[in-house]
Structure formats: structure tokens, C-alpha cells
Amino acid sequence: MSPVLVALLSGPDQKGLVSKVSGWIFENGGNIIHADQHRDAQAGVFFQRVEWSLDDGSDPRATAAAFEQFGDSIGMKTKVAISGDKPKVAIFVSKFDHCFHDLILRWKAGEYPCEIALIISNHTALKAVSKNYEIPYQYISVTKATKADAEAEQLALLKQEGIELVIMARYMQVLSPIFLDTFGKPVINIHHSFLPAFAGAKPYHQAHSRGVKLIGATAHYATPDLDQGPIIHQNVAQVTHRNSVEDLVRKGRNLEKITLAQAVSWHLENRILVYENKTVVFD
Amino acid sequence: MSPVLVALLSGPDQKGLVSKVSGWIFENGGNIIHADQHRDAQAGVFFQRVEWSLDDGSDPRATAAAFEQFGDSIGMKTKVAISGDKPKVAIFVSKFDHCFHDLILRWKAGEYPCEIALIISNHTALKAVSKNYEIPYQYISVTKATKADAEAEQLALLKQEGIELVIMARYMQVLSPIFLDTFGKPVINIHHSFLPAFAGAKPYHQAHSRGVKLIGATAHYATPDLDQGPIIHQNVAQVTHRNSVEDLVRKGRNLEKITLAQAVSWHLENRILVYENKTVVFD
């Protein structure tokens, strides 16, 4: 298999961008496997995802660096990933374990190009099963009083392990703006409602009380504004008058799993760009 | 075809209700075709829909009246409909005509057991096509200044025609509490968002701005609290970063049509009971 590069570019729109990018790749011996782009005419912003294979002899790391330099030179923010590289991922989890198991089993089934390198939990409930999965597990207690210290400890671990992505798999704690800012890398969260409806706590109770006929789940990047981050993916399921809050919780688990799993997949395949608190998803 | 009755009952829960109701029907020569019930344990309320056929010789109207009396006697609010009866329906419409055409074509295709007896519009755009459909059409201008008079005129028409149901088929006006109270019969509205998200005006603009990945439509009974009425049905469709507000509007038209059409169908088949601002839908 020849090496494959995936670049994500974004920046001010200008004539000839597709031509410039594809021209560079052609001149540098690449063969475009797939390219997708989006132009937000109102905002005057251009986005592109391009995936190309290199000749067998070429040096993917050097080509990636050269492409990033080229991207800069045409005014585009550019990031290139190299096939085979496996970014390190940490899962934050509390006691609800359905998303946790789902993510790990998908990873073990080969669905995710990453390394799940660390599990952090404010409960000990998943310690034994983490050991069965052979993934390092760290218990860090979080209380109102210890939250700052706990986050400092979490951040130290993330840094030490070189974590590139945090997944909040129904981690029932809010990450502080300081945490998000210090970590400085993406954090994906799953919210158990079809945002913006029923933001905040106990969304299934809210949904039941309002008598809606659809419940939902929303995967989004975590931002300092709780439940306001850029939405990556959403799914819904039908509910009826027969369904109790407990039924909604159970049905919701299915939604949460598939919605988070898809969002993580897109992220790891470098399919997502964020701007103006929205996402462009090149699926 | 022997006559068929459909009863909707609701009231305080008590032991043996299913037995009492089915016993009465059996003793009165009926044969239950379908029965469904719901018990809200928390609220202590019981709901039932029961559909039964009568012997060929029987008098459906007398049996219906007798059953309503029986329902009262066991403490249940009871309403019986007789197969073949076609309640009169009025459609309120503005300029957006997709739900309007959809409802009328379904009716003409035999989907709705009703008579669409009246079209009321604050625009003249659909006058000619209403004539083609051979349905009486009434233009009633509505401005801030004339709203009270316009509603009085609408109410007089509804009364005169014996209208049992009003369908707001993207009628872009709010009906006043006085109108709803005076009419005293159900009014179904279609809202172009998955309520409670994006209540109020321009929901597609709101949805686009928030960057959601699903848009929705909600059919509900109109109540004095705008967009807060009991939800009957909801549907969603996927949207992506590529979709402009105009795309959302176009995709939304499909949702609005199927969602309103389904809600009207359930209402006309006497499948809906309302309590605590929610609906029980016996589908």
C-alpha cells in the first residue's frame, strides 16, 4: 500500500483554489483519491478536504510538511494527516458505560484509526473491565472542592500520554474553560437530547414532560459555553405516550452510542472543520 | 358493511375498566374490532380507544348515545364516533400552499373520512385553485387593525358551516385566545421546527444559524400559548453544512406535509386524546 495523505484546508475564498491545490499534488507526484470542498458564499470562506496517495518511494512526512507550507503560502490554514498514524485518544467516563463499551469494541474491531491510550473516570466502577480491555485506567475523584486539582491531574496525564483527542463518553462532569483552554485539543461530548432542545440537566425528564414524539442525541465539540459547542452529528428516535422516562433513557442509550460513534469516526478520519461555531463534515 | 363505532374514553383509573367496557359492548351485541388503552400510573388516569362493529339491524346512533351514557356512569369522559359520519373541516391557509394541496389531494384520494367544507385565507392567491378543487373559498383580510373583526367573521363562517376541525395549513397568522375559546373545537397547526427547539418566527433561519444536523416539523393542537400546544406528531430530516436556509425551507416543506397529513389522519380517525398538554395517540 502506498502512503496516503489527508489534508484539511480552510481560509478566505479566492479564485483557483481547487486548481492550485490539485496542481500542487499532481506536480509533487500525488494521485488524488478523493477531494471535497465547501464554499460559504456569505462568509467568503473556503474549505477543502483532499486525500491523495504518494508514489511508493516518497517520504510522506516530508510531503506533508511541504504541503502544509504550500497551504500557508496560499493563505489557507492547513493540517495534514498521514495514513497509518494513530493519534492517542483518552476516554472520560463516569458510571454510565454504554458509550464506553461501544467505543472500545468498535476500536477493537478495527473501526477507529487511533490508539485508545487512557481511560479517566471519577468512579471506580469500570476499573476491572478496563483491565480486561487492557487499557490504562486512572481513577480521579471529582468533587466541587477538588475539581481544580482533579482537572490539573487530568491535564498532566493527557500531556504525559500525548493525547490528541478527549472523548466524553457520558462523563457526567462539566470540563472547565481553563481545562479546555489548557488542553488546547479537541474534546468531543455526547449530549442526550437533540440540541438546542432540552439543553442542561435531565433532558429525558424534560422531553417526557413536554410530551415530544422524538427524542435525540447530539455529538458536539465541547466549548466553554455548556451544550453550545459546534454540532457534529444528531440522531432521533420515536417515542410514544407509553414511554416512561426510563424508556426514554433506554432508547436514548442506543442513540447516544451510534451518534457518538459516528462523530468520533468522522473526527479520526479528518473529515471535520469548525468555523463560526458550526461544523463542515466531509462525509 | 355493518356499522362501526369508535369510542374514546378517559378518566380516573379504577380496577376493571377494560372488563366493564368490553362487557357492555358484548352485552349490547357489539363485536370489538380493536381496543387500545393507556394507563398513566403517575397521574392515575386511564385512556381507552375501542372500535366495535354492530349487528346489521342495530341503530348506531342510539347505541352511541347509550354508550356515552354508560361511559359517564363509570366516571369516564366519553365520545363516540360513527363510521360513515364525515365531520366538516376548514383549512386556514396563507400563501404557502404545499400543505394545502397535500391535504386536499389526500382527501380526494379517499384518505380522510371528512368533508373539506371551507377554505379561509388572508390572501387571494389560492382562490382560483380552490375553485378547481370545487371547495368553497373565503378571502378574509387580516391586518393588525382588523384582526378582531376578521376573527369574528371567521368564527361566524365556521359556525354557519358546522365546522368540527380547523387545520392551519401554514396559515401565517396567530389565532387569538378569544378565537380558540369561542370556536371551542380542535385546531391543528403545523410548526416548521422540531419543537421545543426554534419556537417562534423563522425557525429555519434559527436552525441554520445554530448549525444543527437535523431539521424538523411538529404538528400540534393550537392553544393560547403560542407553539406550546400538545404535540401530535414530529418528523425530522438530515441537513448538512452545504444546505442554505433556502434548502432547509425546501426540505422542510416535505416534512411539514407528511407531519401535518399524519396528524390530521389520526385526529379524523379518533385516535388522539389530550391531557396535561400532551397527547395519547392510539395509532
Place this chain on the structure above:
Amino acid sequence: MSPVLVALLSGPDQKGLVSKVSGWIFENGGNIIHADQHRDAQAGVFFQRVEWSLDDGSDPRATAAAFEQFGDSIGMKTKVAISGDKPKVAIFVSKFDHCFHDLILRWKAGEYPCEIALIISNHTALKAVSKNYEIPYQYISVTKATKADAEAEQLALLKQEGIELVIMARYMQVLSPIFLDTFGKPVINIHHSFLPAFAGAKPYHQAHSRGVKLIGATAHYATPDLDQGPIIHQNVAQVTHRNSVEDLVRKGRNLEKITLAQAVSWHLENRILVYENKTVVFD
């Protein structure tokens, strides 16, 4: 919690069945929580599922037996389940483990009122993980030559353990008519296509080759006619020209999991009746 009984009845239609059943329950101190029924007018068959609570002092086992006798006396095939009873279930699995993990995790999360008492596999791949799950695991090799012996061994184990339901969680072997007949209890299978399309082997290859835009999964009861058993549940997912056979396989795993999980749930909640190679699902 007072004990709850769930009865499934089916038999020739006759007047007053709902009344007779609900009358019996009322007279025997029961309170109907939910009842649903279906009448196939063409076939002249009546189906009912009725769920009722007993007074605290009553003996559920005696009442269940009495009801079954009553059901017989009115000509209905009747089966009663008692809340809290947990039928023993065996999972047959090969190497594909997504449905296997999904079922067990749902069971551990409390979704299934049963005991997963046995795992039977023709591969050793899931031996260690079965031990982690603390579920007895039995490896039984199956080759063309040993199939009859293998099935005999399987049957002996099922009998010894008192298994009431077999779930084929992507068990890549066909169970012989003799096996099904000897076992004499339900076997649920998941087929990875939207039957009847693409029956037989390699359905994802067939789907890819035909260029369909939807792939599906079908949960059904196993019968001697391969892939022809009564369908319990079906789901589909969209695919596009971009999707390779491998993509279909991956997308299909999600479908297979949720479709099988739902079918098993309905079965264990006594919601399914079979007739004329179809299912009545009281969901």
C-alpha cells in the same frame, strides 16, 4: 411490587373474546395494565396480549395455570409468563462478535429479563472474553463430517441447561431441520440483508453488485427453510456509490446489532405471536 402476568392468546375469532378475557381477570382479582389484540379478518384468527397485576397476597403461579386452563376452555392457545421469571438463553456465535458483545452488554445493563446461561461456539476466539463476562462457554467444532454429532452435543447441552431460547448471533452455520425439531423451542437468527432480498450467502456482496441505495438486516425465527422464517424486525441504512463491500459490512454491523437486540427484547417480553409464517408483534 405486586406480581404481574403476561398472557399471549391466539385462536379462532369469536364474539366477546376481549370481554371474556378481561372479565376473567377482573373476577380473579387482577388489574389489567395493558392489553392489545389483533384480528386477522381474512384468516379468522384472533390474537391477544394482556398484562395484568395481581393482588399482593395472590399466588402468580396458580393464577397463571388457572388462566391457561381458562384460555383452553374458550378455544384459545394460551401461554402465560410471570414477572420475575428469567428464562435461560443460549447464544450461538462464530467469529463475528459484534452482536455477541451487544447482547451481553444489554443483558448486563438490565435490558433483558432472562439469564444468558450458555455460549456455544464453533470457534475458540471468544472463549477468554466469555470468561471475563462470567458466562459458561462451550466450544463445539462443526465440520461437514461432524455436523450431526455436533448438533447432538449442542442439543444435549441445551436440554441439560434448560434453555428456552437460542439466539444465533451471527452464527455462521445452518441449523438442521432435525436440530430445530428436536430443540422444539424458538431460535432467533439475524440475517444481514433486508429479506427477501439477497437471501443466502454474501448478501453485502450481492447488495453492492446490484447497486442498491439501502442495505438492511432482518431478525427472524429460524425454520427449516433457510432465510424463510417469520420476520420479527427489519432495519435499513443508506449507502452510496462511495461505499465498498467493506463499508457495507461495517454499516451492516450497526444494523445487525440493533435489529437483533430489538427482536430479542420483544421475544423476552412475550410480545410476539407467530402464524402463517408471519409475526404479530405487540410492541
Place this chain on the structure above:
Amino acid sequence: MSPVLVALLSGPDQKGLVSKVSGWIFENGGNIIHADQHRDAQAGVFFQRVEWSLDDGSDPRATAAAFEQFGDSIGMKTKVAISGDKPKVAIFVSKFDHCFHDLILRWKAGEYPCEIALIISNHTALKAVSKNYEIPYQYISVTKATKADAEAEQLALLKQEGIELVIMARYMQVLSPIFLDTFGKPVINIHHSFLPAFAGAKPYHQAHSRGVKLIGATAHYATPDLDQGPIIHQNVAQVTHRNSVEDLVRKGRNLEKITLAQAVSWHLENRILVYENKTVVFD
């Protein structure tokens, strides 16, 4: 608004195609609005759809012709459409009129960039309503004996009107291989099942008899092999044991409408390429 061109290209894969195409457009003063491509690695075929705007002064027709010549020169089958051009479309319809109304109302709502120039029917049922829609209507009786003559008459009309696309909106006749060959332009058909299941006649009866839990509709290009043409789009809806064949027919109407409507939309926006009896849909 500056003129916009849309090109569809397909042909043997080769290195640098994206670069060549985007380079040509850039050098000829175009600005790419959107480009999408697909590479079938197994078949060694490359497909591209590219949409670009021209400078205000430019001549779209000349540029389109030049691009087609360029496409030929690099070995790609190339077709260019010019924004504002409205191809003429004929609808073939029988007595079932739901797709017929749906298509025409969408067209009148501005959803389709085409001219519905002709309605051909083997029944007179829709003559009056066609007149209301102000669309030329032609009744052509079709019997076994007259079929060849009828098709000759149809073909003459299509030629005379310059029809570019025929839509079979539940036209209950099979078009002969001779018709398809002589017409030589695309024909879109809607089949009322999720093909390849239940091909042929009475699919709703077949589905009801098999006891499936999903029914479907399939829009495809008509080919001499009945129901075997390249699939454009498919949708499904849930059904239950309660649904009669009539219910399936009614539910199916919704599916047929939205599935055909979407397929027509993609075709008219030049989003579809056909190869190996499959479609590439650049949606």
C-alpha cells in the same frame, strides 16, 4: 447572476485528472463552486461532477462546447449543462395520480429546473386536471394489440416536442426495448417495492404475504430488463401486522412520491452518472 456550468465526466482513471479539469477551468476564467468525484478502483473508472461560474461577459455556450472538447481530449465522456436551460420533460401516467400531482406541484413551486411540456396517458382520468395545470395532455390508448402503434405515436410526440426526459409516474405499462432504444434518452421509473425484493407485479401483495416489517419504493432508470435498471434512490417505511394490503398501498404512496421526486431532482441537477447498471449520485 453570472452564468454557471455543470459538467459530468466519466472515463478511464488516470493520474492528475482533478488537476487537469480544475486547471482548464481556472485558465478559462471560471471559478469552481463545487466539485465532487468518484474513483472506482476495481473498475478503474473515474467520475466527476464540477460546477463553476463564469465571468459576467463570457459566453456560456461557447465555454460549454470548449469544455466538452477538452473533456474528449483527455479521454473523458463529457456533458455540460448551462444554468437557466430548462430541458423539456414528459410525464407518462395512468390512473394512479399521486406522483403525477406531486411532480407538477413541485415544479410549479420552483423545485425543478425543467419544463413539463407534455403529459401522456393511457386513460382520460387526468385530462381535466391537466388542463387546470395548463400542461398539454395527450391520451393514447394502449392495448396488447395497439401497443406498437401507441408507442410509435408516443415517440413521435416526444420527438416533436424535443423531450429530454420521460418520467413514468406510476405509468402501469412496460415500455418496450424498441421504445427505449428509439427514444434514446433517460426514462425514470418508480417501482413500488425496495428492489430487488418483490420485483414484478403486485409488490404490496407480495410484501404483505411475506410478512415483511418494511415496505419500500425504488426510483430507477428504465432498461429493457424490467425492474432491473440502475437504482437512483430508495426509501422504506415501517409496517406492522395490523396493516392490510390497502394500508401498504396508502403508505406506499408517500414513499413513491418522495422517492421519485428526489430522483427527478437529482437527474435535473445533473447529479447522476450511470455505469455497470449502477448509479453514481453526486448529492
